Amino acid sequence: MPDLALIARALSHPARLDILRTLGANGTCHCADVVDALPLAQSTVSQHLRVLREAGLICGTTDGPRSCYCLDADALADARAALGSFFDALAVPEPCCG
Secondary structure, three states: OOOHHHHHHHHOOHHHHHHHHHHHHHOEEEHHHHHHHOOOOHHHHHHHHHHHHHOOOEEEEEEOOEEEEEEOHHHHHHHHHHHHHHHHHOOOOOOOOO
16 A cells, blocks of 8 residues: 555645646656746756656656656556545544534
């Protein structure tokens, strides 16, 4: 089972959501392509890519100075299932306020 806290942290920043959308729309992207698609500095994008990679949501390869990233379909499916299971398991009591 994936680490839900790690996934939630990775998904908690709007820039990381934009990176996931960019990768989803383009299939694969070099870091420079992601930088071009977002209004962020290269170092900031690299930092966000690192968080997404550590959470297992994206894969990456390095070829010299160029890094290429893509979504990890299996990891995203596992994350979707784990998040769904988490929310499905929450019991919703009668409203306690108002």
